[in-house]
Amino acid sequence: TTLAHIIAKQCRGGAERVRFVKLSATMSGVNEIKEAVKVAKNELGFKRRTILFMDEIHRFNKLQQDIFLPHIESGTITLIGATTENPSFSLNSALLSRCRVIVLEKLDTESLVTILTRAVRGVGGRVVHQGLTPSEPDTPRFLMDSETVLWLAEMCDGDARIALNSLQLALQSRDTVPGRILMISLDDIKDGVKRSHLLYDKKGEEHYNIVSAMHKSIRASDDNAALYWLTRMLQGGEDPVFIARRLVRAASEDIGLADPMAVTMAVSAMQACQLLGLPECDVHLAQCAVFLARYMDTITRGHLLISLTTS
Numbered sequence: 001t002t003l004a005h006i007i008a009k010q011c012r013g014g015a016e017r018v019r020f021v022k023l024s025a026t027m028s029g030v031n032e033i034k035e036a037v038k039v040a041k042n043e044l045g046f047k048r049r050t051i052l053f054m055d056e057i058h059r060f061n062k063l064q065q066d067i068f069l070p071h072i073e074s075g076t077i078t079l080i081g082a083t084t085e086n087p088s089f090s091l092n093s094a095l096l097s098r099c100r101v102i103v104l105e106k107l108d109t110e111s112l113v114t115i116l117t118r119a120v121r122g123v124g125g126r127v128v129h130q131g132l133t134p135s136e137p138d139t140p141r142f143l144m145d146s147e148t149v150l151w152l153a154e155m156c157d158g159d160a161r162i163a164l165n166s167l168q169l170a171l172q173s174r175d176t177v178p179g180r181i182l183m184i185s186l187d188d189i190k191d192g193v194k195r196s197h198l199l200y201d202k203k204g205e206e207h208y209n210i211v212s213a214m215h216k217s218i219r220a221s222d223d224n225a226a227l228y229w230l231t232r233m234l235q236g237g238e239d240p241v242f243i244a245r246r247l248v249r250a251a252s253e254d255i256g257l258a259d260p261m262a263v264t265m266a267v268s269a270m271q272a273c274q275l276l277g278l279p280e281c282d283v284h285l286a287q288c289a290v291f292l293a294r295y296m297d298t299i300t301r302g303h304l305l306i307s308l309t310t311s
Helices: 002-013 030-044 064-074 093-097 109-122 146-155 160-172 186-192 205-219 223-235 240-258 261-276 282-310
Strands: 018-024 049-055 078-082 125-128 142-145 182-184
Touching: 002 018, 002 049, 002 078, 018 030, 030 049, 030 064, 064 078, 064 093, 109 125, 109 146, 109 160, 125 146, 142 146, 146 160, 146 186, 160 186, 205 223, 205 240, 205 282, 223 240, 223 282, 240 261, 240 282, 261 282
Parallel strands: 018 049, 049 078, 125 142, 142 182
Antiparallel strands: none
């Protein structure tokens, strides 16, 4: 990963004697860890510390993760683990108690635009504003307008890899014509990206975040947002019966006795999911989500009217 390369470069260029070892839990096992620790112990005799970078550390089960504990406590290694999962779910509590969790946030749009602009220049292209021509004296391999770069930065959900892969795919799909400068348009990018990247993990943290977002959208009377999060779950491969159960919970928790028909409608949507399955049951889920969100708006307006009349 990029983080590993940055740390390794700092270790090589620093005045302090530090040895950097990079392993991946997808390709390494307990034996490789033992060998790295053995070498680290020998290095300590020469006053040289060892940083062990373990990529995809969540791939180790919680029993395998225990191998790090005695060596972290003794100071034989400094462990840096990288994971795309929630550490609270994927790492055992003993290892977490000996480490500091640092969250790497998604990149903002401005940073992604900078990365894409550098990438375009790196492969011989130029980013220009609409209607303008490049001012550099050399002839670029291709041109890409700034609006296209901005759109690509906004659609990749803060992930530079998705943006760069989409750019590469768009370039590979276009044929170059000798003597002519290639123009990469927004349509070229959209053709290369068949669908936007939607992060969803049916067993990880994102699963619970999106379910919560749908429930909160219903509670906030935002039917459009409720439909969006519902669609995110369906496109991510979520079981429609699970979504229906969450709608039943929302109907009883947020509406309840204010309108018993809300629970009836949610239960009917769940039964439709069980009988029909996808893709036929998506309409029932959508209708139920919209009904609950709009009914919450009615309740909110009623509470507001009562507060106005009593004040």
